[in-house]
Amino acid sequence: MSVSVKHPKFTEAHGKGPRACILWDNQGEDIITAGTDARLLIHKPGGESLAPSVLHQKAVTSLALSPNGLLLASASLDHSVKLYSYPGATFQNNVTRFSLPIRALAFSVTGGLLAAAGDDDGIKLISTVDNSIVRVMKGHDGPVVSLAFDPKNEFLASVDTDGTVIYWSLDTGAKVHTLKHAAPDVDLEDSCVNQIAWHPSGDVLAVPGHQFDVVMYDRDTAEVHFRMRGGHNTAIGFLAWSPNGKYLATTGEDRKIMLWDAEKKIDLDRLKVLTQVCALAWKPTGNSLALIDVEGRYGVWKDAIPSHLASPCDLGQVSSLVTRQELLHFSDDEDEEKASASDSEDEIIGAEVDLMDDESDEEESMLRKEFGDPKPSNGLCRKVSQVKDSAVLKVKEGGIDSLQDTVPRQPCRHKPMPEKQPAFQPGVTQQTVGTRRFLAYNLLGCIITSEGDGVNHVEWKLQQGFVTKELALVRGTPFLA
Numbered sequence: 369m370s371v372s373v374k375h376p377k378f379t380e381a382h383g384k385g386p387r388a389c390i391l392w393d394n395q396g397e398d399i400i401t402a403g404t405d406a407r408l409l410i411h412k413p414g415g416e417s418l419a420p421s422v423l424h425q426k427a428v429t430s431l432a433l434s435p436n437g438l439l440l441a442s443a444s445l446d447h448s449v450k451l452y453s454y455p456g457a458t459f460q461n462n463v464t465r466f467s468l469p470i471r472a473l474a475f476s477v478t479g480g481l482l483a484a485a486g487d488d489d490g491i492k493l494i495s496t497v498d499n500s501i502v503r504v505m506k507g508h509d510g511p512v513v514s515l516a517f518d519p520k521n522e523f524l525a526s527v528d529t530d531g532t533v534i535y536w537s538l539d540t541g542a543k544v545h546t547l548k549h550a551a552p553d554v555d556l557e558d559s560c561v562n563q564i565a566w567h568p569s570g571d572v573l574a575v576p577g578h579q580f581d582v583v584m585y586d587r588d589t590a591e592v593h594f595r596m597r598g599g600h601n602t603a604i605g606f607l608a609w610s611p612n613g614k615y616l617a618t619t620g621e622d623r624k625i626m627l628w629d630a631e632k633k634i635d636l637d638r639l640k641v642l643t644q645v646c647a648l649a650w651k652p653t654g655n656s657l658a659l660i661d662v663e664g665r666y667g668v669w670k671d672a673i674p675s676h677l678a679s680p681c682d683l684g685q686v687s688s689l690v691t692r693q694e695l696l697h698f699s700d701d702e703d704e705e706k707a708s709a710s711d712s713e714d715e716i717i718g719a720e721v722d723l724m725d726d727e728s729d730e731e732e733s734m735l736r737k738e739f740g741d742p743k744p745s746n747g748l749c750r751k752v753s754q755v756k757d758s759a760v761l762k763v764k765e766g767g768i769d770s771l772q773d774t775v776p777r778q779p780c781r782h783k784p785m786p787e788k789q790p791a792f793q794p795g796v797t798q799q800t801v802g803t804r805r806f807l808a809y810n811l812l813g814c815i816i817t818s819e820g821d822g823v824n825h826v827e828w829k830l831q832q833g834f835v836t837k838e839l840a841l842v843r844g845t846p847f848l849a
Contacts, residue, residue, distance in 0.1 A: 375639070375641070376639075376659060376667035376668050376669045376670070377667055378643075378659075378661065378663075378665035378666065378667040379411075379665060379666055379667065380664065380665050381401050381403065381409055381411070381417070381660070381664055381665060381666050382401065382402070382403025382404060382405045382407060382409075382664030383403060383404050383405040383664050384404070384662065384663050384664055385403060385404025385405075385427060385662065385664065386404075386557055386558060386559040386646070386662060387403070387404065387427065387429055387559065387561075387646060387647075388401065388402065388403040388404070388646050388647055388660045388661070388662070388664055388666075389401065389402045389403070389428060389429070389430060389431040389647055389660070390431075390647045390648065390649050390658050390659070390660040390666055391431050391432075391433055391649050391658075392649050392650070392651050392652055392658055393433065393437060393454070393455070394433070394435075394436075394437035394652060395437070395652075395653065396651045396652045396653030396654055397412075397413055398410050398411060398412060398413075398455070399411040399658050399666065399668075400431060400433070400440065401660055401666050402428035402431055402442060403427065403428060403660075403664045404427040404428075404664065405427070405664070406423055406424045406425060406426055406427055406428060406444065406446075407419055407423060407428075408420055408423060408424075408428060408431075408442055408452075408457070410455075410457055411666070418457065419457075420452055420457040420458070420459055421459060422450065422459035424442065424444035424445075424446050424448065424450065425444070425446040426444050426445035426446040426469075427444060427445045428442050428443070428444050429443050429444060429445060429469065429470060429471050429472075429486075430442070430443040430470070430471065430472050430473040431443075431473065432473040432474055432475050432482070433454065433475070434454075434475045434479040434496070435475060435477060435478070435479045436479055437454060438453065438454055439451060439452070439453065439454060439475075439479070439496060440452040440453075440454040440457060441463065441473050441475070441482055442473070443470035443471070443472070443473045443484060443486070444469075444470060445469040445470075446469075447465050447466045447467065447468065447469060447470060448462050448464075448465050448466075448470070449462065449463040449464050449465075449470060449473065449482075449484050449494075450462055450463070451463045451482075451496075451499075461499065463482065463484075463494055463499050464484060464492055464494055464499070464501065466484070466486060466487075466488045466492075467488055468486060468487035468488045468511075469486050469487050470484055470485070470486035470487075470488075471485065471486040471487065471511055471512060471513050471514075471556075471561075472484070472485050472486065472512055472513055472514050472515040472526075473515065474515040474516055474517050474524075475496075475517070476517045476521060476538075477517055477518075477519055477520075477521050478521060479496060480495065480496055480497065481493050481494065481495065481496065481502065481517075481538075482494045482496055483515045483517065483524055484515075485512035485515055485526060486511055486512060487511040487556075489506055489508075490504040490505060490506045491504065491505045491506075491508075491512060491515070491524070491526055491536070492504055493505070493524075493538075493541075503541045505524075505536050505541050507534055507543055507546070508526065508528040508530075508532065508534065509528065509530060509532065510528040510529040510530045510532070511528060511529050511556060512526050512527070512528050513527060513528060513529060513554060513556075513561045513562055513563075514526070514527050514561060514562055514563050514564045516564050516565055516566050516573070517566070518538075518566055518570050518587065519566055519567075519568055519569065519570040520570040520587075521538065522537070522538060522539075523535045523536060523537065523538065523544060523587070524536040524538060525564055525566065525573050526564075527550075527551055527562045527564050527575065529553060529554050529555070529556060529562075530549060530553055531549045531550055531551035531552050531553055531554070531562060532546065532547065532548050532549060532550065532551075533545075533546075533547040533550045533551065533564065533573070533575055533585070534546050534547070535573075535590060544590075545589075545590035547575075547585065547590055550575055550577075550583065550585070551564075551575050551576050551577070551578075552576065552577075552578055552603055554605075558605075559605060559621070559644055559646045559662050560603050560604075560605030560606075560620060560621055560646075561605055561606065562575070562576050562605075563576070563605065563606040563607055563608075564576075564607075565607055565608060565609055566587075566609075567584075567609055567613050567630070568609055568611065568612065568613035569613055569688050570587055571586070571587055571688050572584040572585060572586060572587060572593055573585045573587065574607055574609070574616065576603065576604040576605070576607065576618075577595060577597070577604075579595075579597060580597060580600040580601060580602060580603060580604060580620070581595045581596060581597030581598075581600075581604070582595065582596045582597070582604060582607060582616065582618060582628075583595050584596075594633060596616065596628050596630075596633055596635075598635060599618070599624065599626040599628070599635045599638060600618065600620045600622055600624060600626060601622050602620050602621040602622040603620055603621055604618050604619070604620040605619060605620050605621065605646065606618070606619050606620075606645075606646060606647050606648060607619075608648055608649060608650055609630075609650070610650050610673075610680035610681070611650055611652050611680060611681045611683060612678075612679075612680060612681065612682050612683055612684075613630060614629070614630055614631060614678055614680060615627055615628060615629060615630060615636070615673060615680050616628040616630050617648055617650065617657055617672075619644075619645045619646075619648055619659075620644075621644060623640060623641050623642070623643065623644050623645070624638050624639070624640055624641075625638065625639040625641065625645055625648065625657070625659065625669070626638050627672060627673065629677075636673070636674070636677070637672070637673075637674070639669060639672075641659075641661065643661040643662060643663050643665070644661060644662050645659045645660065645661050645662075646660065646661060646662050647659075647660050648660075650680060650681070651668075651681065652681060653681055654681060655670070655671055655672060655673050655679055655680055655681070656668050656669060656670050656671070656672060657669040657672045793808075796808065796809075803818070804816050804817070804818040805817050805818065807826075812830065813828070813829050813830040814829050815827070815828050815829075816829070
């Protein structure tokens with residue numbers, strides 16, 4: 369990874385605040401910005417800035433441009449969504465109003481729907497033809513901070529302040545997948561939001577992760593395919609795919625802008641800025657990134673991708689981000705490793721896979737020592753237990769070898785089935801006349817019974833910190849455990 373020395377020149381546009389928005393128009397000529405001063409500005413190549421005649425009353429929180437480039441939508445803390453014709457930014461109407469502030473907007477790939485959401489309970493799908501509300505989808509427990517339409521026009525993805533990501537079906541409005549706390553918790557007054565974005569192919573959804581990384585979730589199964597990490601040392605607040613999906617740009621509280629090669633899953637370059645960048649956008653017709661910071665200033669990072677690499681705007685090179693074979697190779701997901709081990713024959717019992725964070729060297733070293741693995745595992749520690757006849761699973765870079773190559777074949781022998789163990793309940797002790805017996809014992813408390821003079825006594829105690837308090841004492845007829 370290289371460190372870019374091409375510091376962009378920033379220009380004052382809006383007032384200081386935690387949030388600001390920035391877009392390119394579809395021709396890559398004008399830059400559209402909005403911020404806490406409630407203004408919406410269109411910056412021309414010559415330096416001139418235009419503003420619509422009708423503006424919001426409070427800070428603008430989100431901007432969206434329709435795929436055909438003819439409609440511009442803005443959302444605000446004043447509870448309204450305004451629609452403008454573009455170019456020209458002529459005000460058309462207030463598309464909808466909410467009872468609480470609005471935080472996120474997104475146009476569908478066809479431009480027929482506009483999604484809006486925020487602090488209200490529900491995501492509104494609005495028809496851009498007649499401004500009617502097509503559907504309201506409810507399911508988030510916190511304010512929604514980001515929306516993203518699937519490029520294949522099947523799903524709408526949303527994320528809230530609790531980090532919960534939901535896939536919604538556009539046909540039925542029902543939840544397809546719910547990923548609880550997939551992203552970090554965010555504060556509405558913070559400059560970092562959990563911006564999510566579909567890859568242009570629609571194969572994966574990029575979500576900021578808990579370990580200062582970007583996690584890629586499958587469009588159909590919502591399983592983790594791979595992660596990209598190592599460049600940021602604080603939370604990632606905003607991310608954006610290049611037009612052809614070859615590159616990903618991220619920014620966070622560490623005042624870094626990272627460029628990633630999505631196919632090779634490596635970081636290419638980084639730009640260190642003096643003030644935190646809260647939003648960015650790729651130029652649709654060139655090798656540039658538009659940036660806006662928390663001071664309300666915008667700038668352009670020109671020639672962001674090195675010249676010897678493919679252009680970020682070559683739409684003829686849009687393809688699936690990874691093949692299925694590559695997904696298995698780069699997967700961090702535990703289920704895939706278990707699926708590989710589940711092909712084991714009867715000689716291998718209970719293959720178990722443990723994941724370790726490759727950034728925690730001390731923990732990894734301790735686990736390797738405990739499980740007898742003398743070599744580093746690049747963050748992945750595989751423990752295979754109860755292996756009969758010292759069979760060994762050989763782990764290669766691309767996955768697990770065929771068991772037929774690693775486990776010696778054993779002659780078939782018919783053995784009697786072992787005697788089944790009697791059923792038992794954890795935390796329960798044996799019943800003995802004249803002594804106390806635990807019916808349940810765990811970290812929450814315990815239930816104790818004792819028999820005397822033909823009467824059973826039942827005590828229920830609850831652990832509160834280091835103090836044990838008796839909550840109930842029941843006396844009555846003999847108690848049947």
